[in-house]
Amino acid sequence: MVTKVVDLRSDTVTKPSEAMRAAMAAAEVDDDVLGADPTAQRFEAEMARIMGKEAALFVPSGTMGNLVSVLAHCDTRGSEVILGDNSHIHIYENGGIATLGGVHPRTVPNNPDGTMDVDKIVAAIRHRDGAMYYPTTRLICLENTHGNTGGKCLSVEYTDKVGEVAQSHGLKLHIDGARIFNASVALGVPVHRLVRAADSVSVCLSKGLGAPVGSVIVGSKDFIYKAKILRKTLGGGMRQVGILCAAAYVAVRDTVGKLADDHTKAKVLADGLKKIKQFTVDLTSVETNMVFFDIADPHITPDKLCQVLEQRNVLAMPASSKSVRLVTHYQISDSDVQYTLTCIEV
Amino acid sequence: MVTKVVDLRSDTVTKPSEAMRAAMAAAEVDDDVLGADPTAQRFEAEMARIMGKEAALFVPSGTMGNLVSVLAHCDTRGSEVILGDNSHIHIYENGGIATLGGVHPRTVPNNPDGTMDVDKIVAAIRHRDGAMYYPTTRLICLENTHGNTGGKCLSVEYTDKVGEVAQSHGLKLHIDGARIFNASVALGVPVHRLVRAADSVSVCLSKGLGAPVGSVIVGSKDFIYKAKILRKTLGGGMRQVGILCAAAYVAVRDTVGKLADDHTKAKVLADGLKKIKQFTVDLTSVETNMVFFDIADPHITPDKLCQVLEQRNVLAMPASSKRLNSVRSTA
Numbered sequence: 001m002v003t004k005v006v007d008l009r010s011d012t013v014t015k016p017s018e019a020m021r022a023a024m025a026a027a028e029v030d031d032d033v034l035g036a037d038p039t040a041q042r043f044e045a046e047m048a049r050i051m052g053k054e055a056a057l058f059v060p061s062g063t064m065g066n067l068v069s070v071l072a073h074c075d076t077r078g079s080e081v082i083l084g085d086n087s088h089i090h091i092y093e094n095g096g097i098a099t100l101g102g103v104h105p106r107t108v109p110n111n112p113d114g115t116m117d118v119d120k121i122v123a124a125i126r127h128r129d130g131a132m133y134y135p136t137t138r139l140i141c142l143e144n145t146h147g148n149t150g151g152k153c154l155s156v157e158y159t160d161k162v163g164e165v166a167q168s169h170g171l172k173l174h175i176d177g178a179r180i181f182n183a184s185v186a187l188g189v190p191v192h193r194l195v196r197a198a199d200s201v202s203v204c205l206s207k208g209l210g211a212p213v214g215s216v217i218v219g220s221k222d223f224i225y226k227a228k229i230l231r232k233t234l235g236g237g238m239r240q241v242g243i244l245c246a247a248a249y250v251a252v253r254d255t256v257g258k259l260a261d262d263h264t265k266a267k268v269l270a271d272g273l274k275k276i277k278q279f280t281v282d283l284t285s286v287e288t289n290m291v292f293f294d295i296a297d298p299h300i301t302p303d304k305l306c307q308v309l310e311q312r313n314v315l316a317m318p319a320s321s322k323s324v325r326l327v328t329h330y331q332i333s334d335s336d337v338q339y340t341l342t343c344i345e346v
Numbered sequence: 347m348v349t350k351v352v353d354l355r356s357d358t359v360t361k362p363s364e365a366m367r368a369a370m371a372a373a374e375v376d377d378d379v380l381g382a383d384p385t386a387q388r389f390e391a392e393m394a395r396i397m398g399k400e401a402a403l404f405v406p407s408g409t410m411g412n413l414v415s416v417l418a419h420c421d422t423r424g425s426e427v428i429l430g431d432n433s434h435i436h437i438y439e440n441g442g443i444a445t446l447g448g449v450h451p452r453t454v455p456n457n458p459d460g461t462m463d464v465d466k467i468v469a470a471i472r473h474r475d476g477a478m479y480y481p482t483t484r485l486i487c488l489e490n491t492h493g494n495t496g497g498k499c500l501s502v503e504y505t506d507k508v509g510e511v512a513q514s515h516g517l518k519l520h521i522d523g524a525r526i527f528n529a530s531v532a533l534g535v536p537v538h539r540l541v542r543a544a545d546s547v548s549v550c551l552s553k554g555l556g557a558p559v560g561s562v563i564v565g566s567k568d569f570i571y572k573a574k575i576l577r578k579t580l581g582g583g584m585r586q587v588g589i590l591c592a593a594a595y596v597a598v599r600d601t602v603g604k605l606a607d608d609h610t611k612a613k614v615l616a617d618g619l620k621k622i623k624q625f626t627v628d629l630t631s632v633e634t635n636m637v638f639f640d641i642a643d644p645h646i647t648p649d650k651l652c653q654v655l656e657q658r659n660v661l662a663m664p665a666s667s668k669r670l671n672s673v674r675s676t677a
Contacts, residue, residue: 012585013377024589025371029558031359060406064581094579100446212375212586233440234580235410239358240558243370243589 006336009317011179011262011289011329014210019254020247027246031239033232039242043249047216050252051201052192055224056216057231058245062178063093064236065202065215066141071101072226073139073172073199079103080135082124084110086148088176089141104135112285114146115158118165125169140166143176144194145183151266151290151327153183156194163197173197178204178215182288185259199223208259208289208329211251213244258330262289265328265337272341279344291326292319305344312343355663357525357608357635360556365600366593373592377585379578385588389595393562396598397547398538401570403563403577404591408524409439410582411548411561412487417447418572419485419518419545425449426481428470430456432494434522435487446580450481458631460492461504464511471515486512489522490540491529497612497636499529502540509543519543524550524561528634531605545569554605554635557597559590608635638665 007013016024027039044056059065066089070081074097081097083090085107089097097103106124108116126134142162144154159175166173175198177183184191195201200219205211217227231237238244270286270293273279278297285292295302302318309316319325328337353359362370373385390402405411412435416427420443427443429436431453435443443449452470454462472480488508490500505521512519521544523529530537541547546565551557563573577583584590616632616639619625624643631638641648648664655662 009380010377012380015375015586016589021371025367029361031356034356034358059581060584061581063578063583067581094575096579096581100579206585212589213584229440232409233442233446235405235407235413235442235582236580237409238406238559239552240361243362243558243593247589 003313004336005313005315006332006340007315008326008328008332008340009315011207011327014206014208014329014331016212016247017210017250017254020211020250023246023250024243027242029240029242032241033237033239037240037242037245039249040245043245044216046249047203047252048218050191051195051203051218053201053218054221056218057224057227058214058216058241058248059231060214060236060238062088062176062202062204062215063096064231064234065204065217066093066174066176067096067101067234068227068230068236069174069200069202069217069219070097070103070139070141071230072223073174074101074103075226076136076138077102078135079138080106080126081139081141082106082108082121082137083141084108084116084143084146086110087141087143088147088178089143091148106137110146110149112149112152114143114149114152114154118161121162122165122169125171137169137171139172139174141174141176142198143178145179145186145288147179147290150285150292151179151182151288152285153186153287155187156189159194160197166197172199174199175201177201178207179288181256182208182259182263185256186263186288205248205251208262209248209251209255210330211244211248214248216248255330259289262328262330262332263287265289265332265334266291266326268334268337269326269328269340272337273344276345289328291328292323293326294323309340309343314340314343349659351659351661353661355661357553360552360554362558362593363556363596363600366557366596369592369596370589373588375586375588378587379583379585383586383588383591385595386591389591390562392595393549393598394564396537397541397549397564399547399564400567401565403570403573404587404594405561405563405577406559406582406584407552408434408522408548408550408561409442410577410580411550411563412439412520412522413442413447413580414573414576414582415520415546415548415563415565416443416449416485416487417576418569419520420447420449421572422482422484423448424481425484426452426472427485427487428452428454428467428483429487430454430462430489430492432456432492433487433489434493434524435489437494452483456492456495458495458498460489460495460498460500464507467508468511468515471517483515483517485518485520487520487522488544489524491525491532491634493525493636496631496638497525497528497634498631499532499633501533502535505540506543512543518545520545521547523547524553525634527602528554528605528609531602532609532634551594551597554608555594555597555601557590557594560594562594605635609633611635612637
């Protein structure tokens with residue numbers, strides 16, 4: 001008997017559904033580099049429509065989605081981008097925008113709610129007077145939902161405000177929207193409205209939406225034209241890529257509607273964890289599908305707890321020296337949630 | 347009735363077979379970034395074994411395979427790589443090794459047979475005495491089969507010779523082996539022997555082997571460790587990538603044995619073209635699955651010819667604009 005593993009390390013662990021597998025096997029494909037793969041074309045057109053932008057481009061990963069976007073907006077040498085000091089681009093993408101792209105990062109502190117203070121963003125924009133000493137600010141990046149602060153939603157009002165700042169200073173705005181659908185569902189704001197102020201958005205298909213591979217970036221036709229060349233340069237030009245787009249199409253069609261359940265399960269987990277005296281959880285901080293909880297008991301370390309849980313077939317991820325992160329997704333059932341809580345309690 | 351299009355533009359147009367589609371649908375997968383996708387693991391182990399190297403890494407494209415390899419070998423700022431002036435890396439990969447990787451290219455002329463003169467390679471290696479002015483040569487790249495010269499095979503003797511040059515000068519050797527299996531079949535040399543002198547090889551699965559997506563790079567464990575991080579940095583870290591590796595596995599299993607037929611068909615095409623007086627073809631230059639032919643008749647341009655062929659559902663690719671007036675087709 002194969003015991004089911006309850007994998008709460010991340011929503012990237014989702015495996016393709018039967019519908020996705022069938023779609024992949026039947027996908028109409030062609031060479032997307034020499035010409036255009038028809039399934040990729042259809043998927044990209046649909047994503048552009050859903051996100052309210054002119055065009056879209058499928059990429060193998062969120063890292064490439066962000067890297068292509070930053071490099072497309074910052075194609076002049078000597079560029080600088082303003083982003084959160086606790087953002088995924090800055091922390092988990094190998095510093096690629098700088099090491100490969102030559103773009104200088106200027107960080108602004110991320111608040112616990114995932115935002116950056118608008119006045120601090122403005123203060124970080126380089127003045128032209130200092131052009132002999134300064135790089136040139138060209139781009140602001142937001143992340144919605146914001147992962148490291150706990151899957152926090154940036155409101156449409158905040159996003160619009162940052163968009164105004166960008167516009168009035170002649171800058172572009174990119175949203176790392178790996179989990180933008182989670183934000184849209186939690187806020188009750190249609191996704192195209194949520195990102196209206198952005199020049200580009202990177203959206204993950206392989207996280208909560210469940211596709212096996214990939215992200216999609218959306219933006220203007222000019223932006224996507226530049227992005228396509230950058231994608232090829234980075235090595236992301238895949239041939240009969242419709243195979244992957246077919247699964248991504250099913251993901252968007254079938255799984256967006258299940259995200260609200262993931263958020264509910266996260267709240268159930270958080271409620272259960274709060275009752276355990278060795279842990280502290282801020283229930284108001286659970287907005288989407290992530291739960292961060294601190295370990296108050298000095299005898300328990302995150303690594304030790306995760307090891308013990310692993311023996312009981314529950315996988316979690318240490319988030320810091322005294323906290324642990326759990327991420328729900330549609331392949332985690334209600335009974336899995338209850339099982340997890342009983343394992344932790346013991 | 348749907349008329350079949352005879353697409354001879356490239357061997358990248360190959361669509362996945364039924365066996366590949368079935369394998370993709372049934373593939374056992376997992377998160378290859380957080381942990382390891384089992385199908386990817388099995389495929390990479392098999393490719394390492396076939397190529398005679400310690401380890402392997404699946405990548406979304408040949409461009410990424412070459413870029414990762416060059417950057418892994420040249421990870422110190424101020425590096426230079428020696429490569430052919432008509433190589434795929436230099437001509438068709440957006441100059442990424444320089445624009446993204448900060449690696450300086452030093453070209454050596456490619457001969458019509460795909461090689462570079464060994465003495466010219468040696469002459470291109472920077473002397474340490476000039477370190478105040480020169481970048482530091484770290485890598486030599488070969489391409490086998492060589493595309494732009496007509497799908498030409500580099501012999502195992504030539505490859506070994508360049509390997510000795512690299513070794514004696516403390517350099518690495520990378521082979522862009524997008525079509526290495528074509529070379530192996532045409533030369534009658536096992537692929538692991540053909541690339542023995544190389545520190546790394548990039549092999550395409552999506553060309554003549556027919557997989558929908560991807561390439562694989564092979565090399566030492568240390569090289570692949572660095573390559574894996576570079577792959578992630580470039581954005582090539584895919585999650586349940588076993589889907590694609592399952593098809594690639596079938597490609598290697600089922601299609602390598604059919605490459606000899608592709609070479610035969612190319613020769614048949616070349617023979618037929620030679621009989622047409624408006625065209626000139628060098629039959630001895632058709633070694634694998636590519637045919638370049640020149641248009642002797644000044645009234646016919648490559649673009650015009652390709653347009654006319656397209657109306658008849660045959661797709662071909664103009665290869666040059668003025669000097670050679672030739673068209674490439676791939677069996």
